[in-house]
Amino acid sequence: MECSVSVSIRINRLEQKDTNKTSTLRFDAVAGTVAQLSLKKSPSRYSQVGSPNYSFPKTPFDGVFKPGVGNEDLYHLATQAIVLGSLQGTHGAIICYGQTRSGKTHTMGGIVTMAIHDIFSHIKAHGNRQWEVKVCIIEVYDEHIRDLQHRNGFGGDIQIIEDEKEGIVMQGANDVIVRSEIEALEVFRMGNSNRTRAVSTNVEHHPRSTIIHKVHIQSQPKSPNGKECIAQLANLYLVDLAGSEAALKCSPEDRSQNVSRDGESHKAMQSLNGVVTALSSDELRGMVRYEDSVLTRILAPAFGGNCKCAAICHILEDDESHRETWNTLQFASRVRKVVNTPTINQLHSEPSGGVDLTSSSKADFISSNHLDNASPTASKHKHGTRQQ
Template sequence: MYVDREEKILVMVRLRPLNKKEIAAKEATDWECINDTTILYRNTLRQGSNIPSAYSFDRVYGGECPTRQVYEDGTKEIALSVVKGINCSIFAYGQTSSGKTYTMTAITEFAVADIFDYIFQHEERAFSVKFSAIEIYNETIRDLLSSDGTSLRLRDDPEKGTVVEKAREETLRDWNHFKELLSVCAAQRKIGETSLNERSSRSHQIIKLTVESCACELLGKDNSTTLMASVSFIDLAGSERASQTMSRLKEGCHINQSLLALGTVIRKLSKGRQGGHICTLSPARSHVELTKNTLSFASCAKEVTTKAHINVVMSDKALLKQLQCELARLETELRNATSNCDCAMKKDIQIQKVWFCNCVMG
């Protein structure tokens, strides 16, 4: 990842193997990864098919590929940019039962392990890592680290952007503490049985790590500066057809409505405006339309561009000194501008006098 340079969002697609239910139903496999970047629809000649024969992305993975490889091939670099002061997000999109939560849980654990390794290898800097987690369920935001079930509100912060009010934040002590918090989140997240999955995630989950660091030799000094950034791991609820959610109509409508809104944002961003994105798929013929929709969404996402920049937070005294210097510079510019203006006015007066004399004498 290059700082101050526009780059496309990294889009990766993971095609899982047929699951036990699909194998028992003798489902046909309609999708195939034919190389590292292309996924092929094998049933293009099917009567009435309106599905493109192939889709291309940054990387595609077949069912035999381990999650570790998915992580190492691109999401690792994105996640580790947080220790250098660059905000980033990794999110998973796809239908229910396609493997989103399975993939995102492993990627989150790999990333946190690498962040801790980075911290241990850079003893010249003092680090602080904070953990928070929320879920969005039926348009309500809830803190996954709190058991009281209170809904939280969003507010706009002039420095941090949109933030969730009163969301609990834990400073991570070590790997075991992280795993403990991850278990708390998993236990509290809304799940339910659908026609595709006995334990389907019915909410959007956002796990956020905020990493702050400062040179040890400057820690606590007036001229200290801090790098501060966040990485968000976003596990979206599964997209579904309405016919599959009739027994959970309100819930399904909210899920699909929010995913539709996300899709609209992605499509608009892909049309010339300015992370990492993973889509998960089922190869089964019965899910072909859902898979097509996921791939269409991913195709729009790969056209979005972002521009990374380093977030530096100055100490109050260092910031005050910088502001005083800026104020002095502006005052100097104002004095010079006033002086130049006075000279210009004097010239205008002289010109007017000469013109008047000429008129009188003429």
């Protein structure tokens, strides 16, 4: 069954030095809209963008979260269904978009923590199945993929391949089998501490790369040997995108050091915008260029593919960020038009091959009763999907 990408807007505010400043943004959480009062400042200040009036999109979004709404409410209302779907064999993606310092990383930190908690709570509650959970954390920066489990990015080249069974696979990334919530979160914590950051005189240390937390989930019913077993598998992508702004807010000295690499970062974001623009247009839908960047190749299932996808687009309430707010809402309105076709991904083991659950294979699968491990090894598998 086809479904649109779910799009929510999260509004944050920076600490204002001038406490008398008021925002011209107006938002309606019930209607899912964001609007703006007339600007009292000179229109020429914004004329270089080519749209002096900054007419905001009229698209109603799936959710609008005003300042003060916590991560827990946002997670349950906007993203939890994606996580729960991955436990039923449907690929999922949750993507945080917005300018630097708009709150993307804070949001994603909360989503990752609560998603991992839900996954292992579900495993404990479903003792009639065996589970395998693997996690990895990668950075997409300068058109390269870096495994963040290695502090200096060592560990070999990571290649993107398409696998009939698992979809997009980052071959060479270190997929770690985790047996508990604590183990999974520790992998992600260590990875995020190794993220590449820019140094700017105006904007402290800030991320200039995209971070992808990948959770691979596979489960199967507990079944006697020799009987056919149908397993379900899914990838869950939790994505903290690089800043969406057109240029870093840094001094000329900083820019001279960072421009070549930042140009690649912006190339990735521009490619993502190009993919979304094509998918949202009837005229351009046949000209989607996923191959233009590493990022769009990885995220192809999330935009126009077989994922359930939720995008959380972040904007700042202050008028100084008006240009980026306008750009973000334009992106959000286009993403809202992107249609995906989620499927339930299944593995069928041949009856003749059976499912080996002997002690020699108990390193991969989690038994929800005892959190023991066992991995099925079938002599032959075939891949199947069905519409959801």
